[in-house]
Amino acid sequence: MTAEVPARNAALSLRRGLRLLEHVADRTRGGAASVSLTELAAELGTAKSTVLRLTAPMLETDLLRRTPEAGFTLGLGALLLGQSYLEGIDLRAAAAPFLRRTAEATGLTCHLVVPDGTDIVYVDKVETRGTVRMGSRIGNRLPMRNTASGKAIVAFGEPELLTQVLAVPAVAMTDQTITDDDRWRQEVERTRARGYGIDDRENEPGIRCVAAPVLDHANQVVGAMSISGLASRFPAAAVRELGEGVVRTALEVSVALGSSSAGLALARTASSGGVR
Template identity: 55%
Template sequence: MRRALAVLEQVRDHAAAEGLSLTELADTLGLSKSTVLRLAQPLLDTGLLSRDRRHGHFRLGPGALALGQAYLAGIDLRTAAAEEAHRLMREAGGTVHLCVPDAPHIVYIDKVENETAVRMASRIGSRAPMYCTAVGKAMLAWLPEDVFAQVVDAGLPTVTTRTLTDPGLLRTELARIRNRGYSVDDRENEPEVRCVAAPIFDHNDVVVGALSVSGLTSRVTAARVRELGPAVAAAALRVSRTLGATR
Protein backbone atom coordinates (compact mmCIF):
# COMPACT_ATOMS: atom_id res chain seq x y z
CA MET A 1 0.00 0.00 0.00
CA ARG A 2 2.77 2.43 0.92
CA ARG A 3 4.58 1.87 -2.36
CA ALA A 4 1.35 2.32 -4.31
CA LEU A 5 0.85 5.65 -2.56
CA ALA A 6 4.40 6.60 -3.51
CA VAL A 7 3.45 6.04 -7.17
CA LEU A 8 0.38 8.24 -6.73
CA GLU A 9 2.41 10.96 -5.01
CA GLN A 10 5.02 11.02 -7.79
CA VAL A 11 2.34 11.47 -10.43
CA ARG A 12 0.63 14.12 -8.29
CA ASP A 13 3.86 16.10 -8.00
CA HIS A 14 4.10 16.21 -11.81
CA ALA A 15 0.42 16.92 -12.43
CA ALA A 16 1.13 20.24 -14.15
CA ALA A 17 3.47 18.60 -16.68
CA GLU A 18 2.73 15.96 -19.32
CA GLY A 19 2.61 13.22 -16.77
CA LEU A 20 5.27 10.60 -16.13
CA SER A 21 6.32 7.71 -18.31
CA LEU A 22 6.68 4.21 -16.92
CA THR A 23 10.46 4.52 -17.18
CA GLU A 24 10.49 7.84 -15.32
CA LEU A 25 8.31 6.45 -12.54
CA ALA A 26 10.43 3.34 -12.18
CA ASP A 27 13.70 5.29 -12.13
CA THR A 28 12.42 7.89 -9.67
CA LEU A 29 11.05 5.29 -7.25
CA GLY A 30 13.92 2.83 -7.67
CA LEU A 31 11.53 0.05 -8.72
CA SER A 32 11.29 -2.22 -11.72
CA LYS A 33 8.80 -1.39 -14.47
CA SER A 34 6.82 -4.53 -13.74
CA THR A 35 6.51 -3.55 -10.06
CA VAL A 36 5.33 -0.05 -10.96
CA LEU A 37 2.71 -1.51 -13.31
CA ARG A 38 1.49 -3.89 -10.60
CA LEU A 39 1.27 -1.08 -8.02
CA ALA A 40 -0.42 1.30 -10.45
CA GLN A 41 -3.13 -1.10 -11.64
CA PRO A 42 -5.48 -0.68 -8.63
CA LEU A 43 -5.03 3.10 -8.90
CA LEU A 44 -5.96 2.92 -12.59
CA ASP A 45 -8.94 0.69 -11.82
CA THR A 46 -10.31 3.18 -9.28
CA GLY A 47 -9.66 6.22 -11.47
CA LEU A 48 -7.08 7.74 -9.14
CA LEU A 49 -4.61 7.46 -12.02
CA SER A 50 -5.10 7.50 -15.76
CA ARG A 51 -2.74 6.54 -18.58
CA ASP A 52 -2.91 8.09 -22.01
CA ARG A 53 -2.98 5.69 -24.94
CA ARG A 54 -0.60 7.64 -27.17
CA HIS A 55 2.44 7.97 -24.93
CA GLY A 56 1.59 5.76 -22.00
CA HIS A 57 2.17 8.60 -19.54
CA PHE A 58 0.59 8.40 -16.11
CA ARG A 59 -1.54 11.31 -14.88
CA LEU A 60 -4.00 11.89 -12.09
CA GLY A 61 -7.41 10.47 -12.97
CA PRO A 62 -10.96 11.71 -12.33
CA GLY A 63 -11.06 9.70 -9.13
CA ALA A 64 -8.41 12.01 -7.67
CA LEU A 65 -10.62 15.01 -8.44
CA ALA A 66 -13.62 13.36 -6.80
CA LEU A 67 -11.50 12.54 -3.76
CA GLY A 68 -10.27 16.14 -3.55
CA GLN A 69 -13.77 17.55 -3.87
CA ALA A 70 -15.02 15.24 -1.14
CA TYR A 71 -12.21 16.41 1.12
CA LEU A 72 -12.93 20.09 0.45
CA ALA A 73 -16.66 19.58 1.01
CA GLY A 74 -15.93 18.15 4.43
CA ILE A 75 -14.12 21.18 5.81
CA ASP A 76 -14.94 24.82 6.36
CA LEU A 77 -12.74 27.78 7.16
CA ARG A 78 -13.40 27.77 10.91
CA THR A 79 -12.67 24.05 11.14
CA ALA A 80 -9.53 24.37 9.03
CA ALA A 81 -8.20 27.27 11.10
CA ALA A 82 -9.16 26.10 14.60
CA GLU A 83 -5.96 24.27 15.48
CA GLU A 84 -3.70 27.03 14.15
CA ALA A 85 -5.75 29.72 15.91
CA HIS A 86 -5.33 28.02 19.28
CA ARG A 87 -1.64 27.38 18.60
CA LEU A 88 -1.11 31.06 17.78
CA MET A 89 -2.91 32.16 20.92
CA ARG A 90 -0.67 29.95 23.07
CA GLU A 91 2.55 30.95 21.33
CA ALA A 92 1.84 34.66 20.86
CA GLY A 93 -0.10 35.30 24.05
CA GLY A 94 -2.60 37.59 22.34
CA THR A 95 -6.12 37.41 20.97
CA VAL A 96 -6.44 35.54 17.67
CA HIS A 97 -9.10 36.46 15.13
CA LEU A 98 -10.31 34.66 12.03
CA CYS A 99 -12.05 36.93 9.52
CA VAL A 100 -13.59 36.82 6.06
CA PRO A 101 -14.02 39.61 3.50
CA ASP A 102 -17.32 41.39 2.97
CA ALA A 103 -16.05 44.48 1.14
CA PRO A 104 -15.71 47.21 2.14
CA HIS A 105 -15.73 45.45 5.53
CA ILE A 106 -14.43 42.33 7.19
CA VAL A 107 -16.48 39.98 9.37
CA TYR A 108 -15.13 38.24 12.47
CA ILE A 109 -16.09 34.56 12.29
CA ASP A 110 -13.97 33.18 15.13
CA LYS A 111 -12.00 34.46 18.10
CA VAL A 112 -9.59 32.76 20.52
CA GLU A 113 -8.76 34.84 23.58
CA ASN A 114 -5.91 34.60 26.03
CA GLU A 115 -7.72 34.55 29.36
CA THR A 116 -4.81 36.29 31.12
CA ALA A 117 -4.72 39.23 28.68
CA VAL A 118 -6.96 42.24 28.29
CA ARG A 119 -10.03 41.26 26.27
CA MET A 120 -10.50 42.73 22.80
CA ALA A 121 -13.80 44.47 22.03
CA SER A 122 -14.41 42.45 18.85
CA ARG A 123 -17.35 40.04 18.67
CA ILE A 124 -17.96 37.07 16.38
CA GLY A 125 -20.30 38.23 13.66
CA SER A 126 -19.34 41.91 13.99
CA ARG A 127 -17.85 43.92 11.14
CA ALA A 128 -14.96 46.35 10.82
CA PRO A 129 -13.48 48.41 7.95
CA MET A 130 -11.01 46.72 5.62
CA TYR A 131 -8.68 49.68 5.19
CA CYS A 132 -7.69 50.20 8.83
CA THR A 133 -7.55 46.65 10.21
CA ALA A 134 -4.69 44.20 9.81
CA VAL A 135 -7.03 41.41 8.72
CA GLY A 136 -8.71 43.72 6.22
CA LYS A 137 -5.44 44.89 4.70
CA ALA A 138 -4.10 41.33 4.61
CA MET A 139 -7.04 40.30 2.44
CA LEU A 140 -7.24 43.52 0.44
CA ALA A 141 -3.61 43.12 -0.63
CA TRP A 142 -4.57 40.02 -2.63
CA LEU A 143 -8.13 40.86 -3.64
CA PRO A 144 -8.93 42.19 -7.14
CA GLU A 145 -8.55 45.86 -8.04
CA ASP A 146 -12.32 46.38 -8.12
CA VAL A 147 -12.47 45.50 -4.41
CA PHE A 148 -9.83 48.15 -3.67
CA ALA A 149 -11.97 50.65 -5.61
CA GLN A 150 -15.03 49.60 -3.62
CA VAL A 151 -13.19 50.19 -0.35
CA VAL A 152 -11.97 53.61 -1.46
CA ASP A 153 -15.40 54.60 -2.78
CA ALA A 154 -16.94 53.72 0.59
CA GLY A 155 -14.65 56.30 2.20
CA LEU A 156 -11.51 56.18 4.33
CA PRO A 157 -12.50 58.21 7.38
CA THR A 158 -10.08 58.81 10.24
CA VAL A 159 -10.52 56.33 13.07
CA THR A 160 -7.35 57.19 15.00
CA THR A 161 -4.52 59.63 14.37
CA ARG A 162 -2.61 56.79 12.65
CA THR A 163 -5.31 55.68 10.20
CA LEU A 164 -4.31 55.63 6.53
CA THR A 165 -6.89 57.83 4.81
CA ASP A 166 -5.08 58.51 1.53
CA PRO A 167 -5.77 55.94 -1.25
CA GLY A 168 -2.23 56.31 -2.60
CA LEU A 169 -0.65 55.58 0.78
CA LEU A 170 -3.01 52.65 1.27
CA ARG A 171 -2.04 51.21 -2.11
CA THR A 172 1.66 51.55 -1.19
CA GLU A 173 0.99 49.77 2.09
CA LEU A 174 -0.75 46.90 0.29
CA ALA A 175 2.31 46.46 -1.93
CA ARG A 176 4.48 46.18 1.20
CA ILE A 177 2.12 43.57 2.59
CA ARG A 178 2.35 41.45 -0.56
CA ASN A 179 6.14 41.69 -0.40
CA ARG A 180 6.52 40.57 3.23
CA GLY A 181 3.48 38.26 3.47
CA TYR A 182 1.73 39.84 6.44
CA SER A 183 0.03 43.10 7.44
CA VAL A 184 0.21 45.30 10.52
CA ASP A 185 -2.40 47.52 12.13
CA ASP A 186 -0.27 49.85 14.23
CA ARG A 187 -2.95 51.63 16.29
CA GLU A 188 -4.93 52.43 13.12
CA ASN A 189 -8.25 51.02 14.33
CA GLU A 190 -7.88 51.24 18.12
CA PRO A 191 -5.50 53.74 19.80
CA GLU A 192 -3.68 51.26 22.06
CA VAL A 193 -3.85 48.08 19.99
CA ARG A 194 -1.44 46.54 17.51
CA CYS A 195 -2.45 43.65 15.27
CA VAL A 196 -0.57 41.39 12.87
CA ALA A 197 -2.44 39.40 10.19
CA ALA A 198 -1.85 37.18 7.17
CA PRO A 199 -4.13 36.02 4.35
CA ILE A 200 -5.70 32.59 3.91
CA PHE A 201 -6.22 31.14 0.42
CA ASP A 202 -8.54 28.39 -0.81
CA HIS A 203 -7.94 25.57 -3.30
CA ASN A 204 -8.23 28.06 -6.16
CA ASP A 205 -5.51 30.22 -4.53
CA VAL A 206 -8.12 32.93 -3.94
CA VAL A 207 -7.97 34.83 -0.66
CA VAL A 208 -10.92 33.78 1.52
CA GLY A 209 -9.94 35.01 4.96
CA ALA A 210 -7.23 36.18 7.31
CA LEU A 211 -5.76 35.13 10.63
CA SER A 212 -4.46 37.68 13.14
CA VAL A 213 -2.94 38.23 16.56
CA SER A 214 -3.88 41.37 18.51
CA GLY A 215 -2.75 42.89 21.76
CA LEU A 216 -2.13 46.09 23.63
CA THR A 217 0.89 48.08 22.47
CA SER A 218 2.54 47.52 25.85
CA ARG A 219 2.69 43.79 25.04
CA VAL A 220 2.83 43.85 21.24
CA THR A 221 5.83 46.14 20.81
CA ALA A 222 7.30 47.10 17.45
CA ALA A 223 10.04 44.50 17.98
CA ARG A 224 7.42 41.90 18.84
CA VAL A 225 5.54 42.69 15.63
CA ARG A 226 8.62 41.70 13.62
CA GLU A 227 8.64 38.35 15.42
CA LEU A 228 4.91 37.76 15.11
CA GLY A 229 4.69 38.58 11.41
CA PRO A 230 6.44 35.47 10.07
CA ALA A 231 4.71 33.28 12.69
CA VAL A 232 1.25 34.49 11.71
CA ALA A 233 2.09 34.15 8.01
CA ALA A 234 3.27 30.58 8.55
CA ALA A 235 0.09 29.70 10.46
CA ALA A 236 -2.10 31.21 7.73
CA LEU A 237 -0.13 29.27 5.12
CA ARG A 238 -0.78 26.00 6.95
CA VAL A 239 -4.50 26.79 7.02
CA SER A 240 -4.34 27.59 3.30
CA ARG A 241 -2.69 24.25 2.60
CA THR A 242 -5.44 22.51 4.56
CA LEU A 243 -7.95 24.23 2.26
CA GLY A 244 -6.06 22.96 -0.77
CA ALA A 245 -4.07 26.06 -1.71
CA THR A 246 -0.89 25.53 -3.71
CA ARG A 247 0.78 28.88 -2.96
Protein backbone atom coordinates in the same frame (compact mmCIF):
# COMPACT_ATOMS: atom_id res chain seq x y z
CA MET B 1 -13.61 -19.82 8.03
CA THR B 2 -13.92 -20.30 4.30
CA ALA B 3 -15.61 -16.90 3.90
CA GLU B 4 -12.57 -15.11 5.38
CA VAL B 5 -10.20 -16.09 2.58
CA PRO B 6 -11.93 -14.03 -0.16
CA ALA B 7 -12.28 -11.14 2.30
CA ARG B 8 -8.55 -11.23 3.07
CA ASN B 9 -7.77 -11.41 -0.64
CA ALA B 10 -10.06 -8.48 -1.36
CA ALA B 11 -8.43 -6.41 1.40
CA LEU B 12 -4.98 -7.28 0.06
CA SER B 13 -5.98 -6.32 -3.48
CA LEU B 14 -7.42 -3.04 -2.19
CA ARG B 15 -4.21 -2.21 -0.35
CA ARG B 16 -2.14 -3.04 -3.43
CA GLY B 17 -4.43 -0.95 -5.62
CA LEU B 18 -4.22 2.04 -3.28
CA ARG B 19 -0.45 1.70 -3.16
CA LEU B 20 -0.35 1.66 -6.97
CA LEU B 21 -2.58 4.75 -7.18
CA GLU B 22 -0.42 6.59 -4.64
CA HIS B 23 2.71 5.62 -6.58
CA VAL B 24 1.32 7.04 -9.83
CA ALA B 25 0.33 10.22 -7.96
CA ASP B 26 3.83 10.55 -6.48
CA ARG B 27 5.48 10.07 -9.87
CA THR B 28 3.25 12.60 -11.65
CA ARG B 29 3.73 15.14 -8.82
CA GLY B 30 7.44 14.61 -9.37
CA GLY B 31 7.10 15.68 -13.01
CA ALA B 32 6.45 12.42 -14.87
CA ALA B 33 3.80 12.73 -17.60
CA SER B 34 2.81 9.10 -17.05
CA VAL B 35 4.15 5.81 -15.67
CA SER B 36 4.46 2.82 -17.98
CA LEU B 37 3.30 -0.72 -17.22
CA THR B 38 6.90 -1.92 -17.12
CA GLU B 39 7.90 0.86 -14.71
CA LEU B 40 4.98 0.20 -12.40
CA ALA B 41 5.69 -3.51 -12.24
CA ALA B 42 9.40 -2.94 -11.53
CA GLU B 43 8.93 -0.12 -9.03
CA LEU B 44 6.19 -1.94 -7.11
CA GLY B 45 7.97 -5.29 -7.28
CA THR B 46 5.09 -7.16 -8.88
CA ALA B 47 4.17 -8.85 -12.15
CA LYS B 48 2.78 -6.94 -15.13
CA SER B 49 -0.31 -9.12 -15.04
CA THR B 50 -0.95 -8.05 -11.44
CA VAL B 51 -0.58 -4.38 -12.40
CA LEU B 52 -3.09 -4.85 -15.22
CA ARG B 53 -5.54 -6.57 -12.85
CA LEU B 54 -5.22 -3.80 -10.23
CA THR B 55 -5.54 -0.97 -12.73
CA ALA B 56 -8.62 -2.35 -14.50
CA PRO B 57 -11.24 -1.09 -11.98
CA MET B 58 -9.36 2.21 -11.62
CA LEU B 59 -9.51 2.76 -15.37
CA GLU B 60 -13.24 1.97 -15.33
CA THR B 61 -13.89 4.55 -12.59
CA ASP B 62 -11.49 7.10 -14.15
CA LEU B 63 -9.20 7.14 -11.11
CA LEU B 64 -6.50 6.30 -13.65
CA ARG B 65 -6.37 6.78 -17.40
CA ARG B 66 -4.20 5.50 -20.20
CA THR B 67 -2.03 7.97 -22.09
CA PRO B 68 -1.26 7.77 -25.83
CA GLU B 69 2.17 6.43 -24.85
CA ALA B 70 0.48 3.45 -23.11
CA GLY B 71 1.35 4.80 -19.69
CA PHE B 72 -0.84 5.45 -16.67
CA THR B 73 -1.68 8.82 -15.13
CA LEU B 74 -4.33 10.11 -12.74
CA GLY B 75 -7.82 10.44 -14.19
CA LEU B 76 -10.66 12.86 -13.66
CA GLY B 77 -12.11 10.63 -10.96
CA ALA B 78 -9.05 11.24 -8.78
CA LEU B 79 -9.40 14.98 -9.30
CA LEU B 80 -13.08 14.89 -8.29
CA LEU B 81 -12.28 12.92 -5.15
CA GLY B 82 -9.59 15.41 -4.19
CA GLN B 83 -11.88 18.33 -4.96
CA SER B 84 -14.63 16.88 -2.78
CA TYR B 85 -12.19 16.44 0.08
CA LEU B 86 -10.85 19.98 -0.19
CA GLU B 87 -14.32 21.51 -0.40
CA GLY B 88 -15.23 19.68 2.78
CA ILE B 89 -12.45 21.35 4.78
CA ASP B 90 -13.89 24.02 7.05
CA LEU B 91 -11.77 27.17 7.36
CA ARG B 92 -12.66 27.74 11.00
CA ALA B 93 -11.96 24.13 11.99
CA ALA B 94 -8.68 24.07 10.08
CA ALA B 95 -7.45 27.31 11.65
CA ALA B 96 -8.60 26.68 15.24
CA PRO B 97 -5.52 24.79 16.54
CA PHE B 98 -3.17 27.34 14.98
CA LEU B 99 -5.06 30.23 16.57
CA ARG B 100 -4.92 28.56 19.99
CA ARG B 101 -1.22 27.86 19.66
CA THR B 102 -0.47 31.45 18.66
CA ALA B 103 -2.59 32.96 21.43
CA GLU B 104 -0.84 30.80 24.02
CA ALA B 105 2.62 31.59 22.64
CA THR B 106 2.15 35.36 22.39
CA GLY B 107 -0.34 36.15 25.14
CA LEU B 108 -2.24 38.22 22.56
CA THR B 109 -5.73 37.85 21.08
CA CYS B 110 -5.97 35.89 17.83
CA HIS B 111 -8.69 36.47 15.27
CA LEU B 112 -9.78 34.70 12.11
CA VAL B 113 -11.72 36.80 9.62
CA VAL B 114 -13.29 36.34 6.19
CA PRO B 115 -13.95 38.98 3.53
CA ASP B 116 -17.47 40.13 2.75
CA GLY B 117 -17.53 42.84 0.10
CA THR B 118 -15.28 45.60 1.40
CA ASP B 119 -15.68 44.48 5.02
CA ILE B 120 -14.17 41.77 7.16
CA VAL B 121 -16.26 39.53 9.41
CA TYR B 122 -14.86 37.85 12.54
CA VAL B 123 -15.47 34.10 12.44
CA ASP B 124 -13.24 33.01 15.33
CA LYS B 125 -11.46 34.54 18.28
CA VAL B 126 -9.04 32.99 20.80
CA GLU B 127 -7.96 34.57 24.07
CA THR B 128 -5.85 33.03 26.83
CA ARG B 129 -5.96 33.55 30.57
CA GLY B 130 -3.31 36.28 30.45
CA THR B 131 -4.78 38.01 27.40
CA VAL B 132 -6.25 41.50 27.82
CA ARG B 133 -9.90 41.17 26.82
CA MET B 134 -10.75 42.72 23.47
CA GLY B 135 -14.10 44.18 22.47
CA SER B 136 -14.28 42.18 19.24
CA ARG B 137 -16.93 39.45 18.92
CA ILE B 138 -17.51 36.62 16.46
CA GLY B 139 -19.89 37.97 13.84
CA ASN B 140 -18.63 41.55 14.13
CA ARG B 141 -18.10 43.40 10.87
CA LEU B 142 -15.46 46.09 10.21
CA PRO B 143 -14.31 47.98 7.10
CA MET B 144 -11.24 46.46 5.49
CA ARG B 145 -9.79 49.94 5.31
CA ASN B 146 -9.37 50.23 9.10
CA THR B 147 -7.84 46.83 9.86
CA ALA B 148 -4.61 44.88 9.45
CA SER B 149 -6.64 41.90 8.20
CA GLY B 150 -8.30 44.07 5.58
CA LYS B 151 -4.94 45.31 4.33
CA ALA B 152 -3.65 41.73 4.11
CA ILE B 153 -6.71 40.56 2.18
CA VAL B 154 -6.54 43.50 -0.24
CA ALA B 155 -2.77 43.16 -0.72
CA PHE B 156 -2.98 39.50 -1.73
CA GLY B 157 -6.50 39.35 -3.15
CA GLU B 158 -7.90 40.19 -6.55
CA PRO B 159 -6.59 43.52 -7.95
CA GLU B 160 -10.07 45.04 -8.29
CA LEU B 161 -10.65 44.73 -4.53
CA LEU B 162 -8.31 47.66 -3.88
CA THR B 163 -10.41 49.88 -6.15
CA GLN B 164 -13.60 48.72 -4.42
CA VAL B 165 -12.23 49.45 -0.96
CA LEU B 166 -10.98 52.90 -1.93
CA ALA B 167 -14.39 53.70 -3.42
CA VAL B 168 -15.90 53.52 0.07
CA PRO B 169 -15.47 56.80 2.00
CA ALA B 170 -12.94 56.44 4.82
CA VAL B 171 -14.20 56.84 8.38
CA ALA B 172 -11.63 57.99 10.95
CA MET B 173 -12.04 55.64 13.92
CA THR B 174 -9.03 57.16 15.72
CA ASP B 175 -6.58 59.96 15.07
CA GLN B 176 -4.27 57.30 13.56
CA THR B 177 -6.73 56.07 10.90
CA ILE B 178 -5.32 56.42 7.38
CA THR B 179 -7.98 58.34 5.47
CA ASP B 180 -5.83 59.52 2.56
CA ASP B 181 -6.26 57.22 -0.45
CA ASP B 182 -2.68 57.52 -1.67
CA ARG B 183 -1.26 56.76 1.77
CA TRP B 184 -3.54 53.75 2.14
CA ARG B 185 -2.58 52.46 -1.31
CA GLN B 186 1.09 52.75 -0.33
CA GLU B 187 0.38 50.87 2.89
CA VAL B 188 -1.18 48.03 0.87
CA GLU B 189 1.97 47.90 -1.26
CA ARG B 190 4.12 47.70 1.87
CA THR B 191 1.86 44.94 3.18
CA ARG B 192 2.40 42.97 -0.02
CA ALA B 193 6.16 43.44 0.21
CA ARG B 194 6.57 42.32 3.83
CA GLY B 195 3.77 39.72 3.86
CA TYR B 196 1.63 41.10 6.69
CA GLY B 197 -0.62 44.08 7.34
CA ILE B 198 -0.35 46.43 10.30
CA ASP B 199 -3.07 48.28 12.19
CA ASP B 200 -1.18 50.76 14.35
CA ARG B 201 -4.00 52.03 16.61
CA GLU B 202 -6.05 52.85 13.48
CA ASN B 203 -9.26 51.02 14.40
CA GLU B 204 -9.26 51.23 18.20
CA PRO B 205 -7.28 53.67 20.38
CA GLY B 206 -4.28 51.98 21.94
CA ILE B 207 -4.69 48.67 20.04
CA ARG B 208 -2.00 47.36 17.70
CA CYS B 209 -2.54 44.46 15.31
CA VAL B 210 -0.74 42.46 12.60
CA ALA B 211 -2.39 40.09 10.11
CA ALA B 212 -1.53 37.76 7.22
CA PRO B 213 -3.72 36.27 4.47
CA VAL B 214 -5.05 32.72 4.43
CA LEU B 215 -5.32 30.90 1.07
CA ASP B 216 -7.48 27.95 0.02
CA HIS B 217 -6.78 24.95 -2.23
CA ALA B 218 -7.17 27.19 -5.30
CA ASN B 219 -4.55 29.59 -3.86
CA GLN B 220 -7.20 32.26 -3.45
CA VAL B 221 -7.43 34.53 -0.40
CA VAL B 222 -10.32 33.30 1.76
CA GLY B 223 -9.52 35.15 4.96
CA ALA B 224 -6.83 36.41 7.29
CA MET B 225 -5.55 35.64 10.75
CA SER B 226 -4.34 38.32 13.12
CA ILE B 227 -2.93 38.95 16.57
CA SER B 228 -3.97 42.04 18.53
CA GLY B 229 -3.22 43.62 21.86
CA LEU B 230 -2.73 46.79 23.81
CA ALA B 231 0.11 48.85 22.35
CA SER B 232 1.74 48.77 25.78
CA ARG B 233 1.94 44.94 25.55
CA PHE B 234 2.51 44.89 21.80
CA PRO B 235 5.19 47.56 21.24
CA ALA B 236 6.21 48.81 17.80
CA ALA B 237 9.59 47.10 18.27
CA ALA B 238 7.84 43.70 18.33
CA VAL B 239 5.83 44.22 15.14
CA ARG B 240 8.33 42.66 12.75
CA GLU B 241 8.95 39.52 14.82
CA LEU B 242 5.27 38.96 15.54
CA GLY B 243 4.30 39.85 11.98
CA GLU B 244 6.66 37.27 10.54
CA GLY B 245 5.33 34.72 13.02
CA VAL B 246 1.77 35.41 11.86
CA VAL B 247 2.87 34.96 8.24
CA ARG B 248 4.30 31.53 9.05
CA THR B 249 1.17 30.48 10.93
CA ALA B 250 -1.14 31.76 8.17
CA LEU B 251 0.90 29.71 5.69
CA GLU B 252 0.40 26.63 7.88
CA VAL B 253 -3.35 27.24 7.94
CA SER B 254 -3.30 27.66 4.16
CA VAL B 255 -1.41 24.38 3.73
CA ALA B 256 -4.07 22.69 5.88
CA LEU B 257 -6.63 24.05 3.42
CA GLY B 258 -4.67 22.59 0.48
CA SER B 259 -2.80 25.66 -0.83
CA SER B 260 0.14 24.57 -2.97
CA SER B 261 1.67 28.06 -3.15
CA ALA B 262 1.60 28.31 0.66
CA GLY B 263 3.34 24.93 0.86
CA LEU B 264 6.14 26.17 -1.38
CA ALA B 265 6.44 29.42 0.58
CA LEU B 266 6.56 27.52 3.87
CA ALA B 267 9.28 25.23 2.51
CA ARG B 268 11.33 28.26 1.44
CA THR B 269 10.82 29.77 4.89
CA ALA B 270 12.08 26.62 6.57
CA SER B 271 15.16 26.33 4.34
CA SER B 272 16.13 29.99 4.61
CA GLY B 273 15.30 30.39 8.29
CA GLY B 274 13.05 33.38 7.57
CA VAL B 275 9.73 34.39 6.10
CA ARG B 276 10.87 36.15 2.98
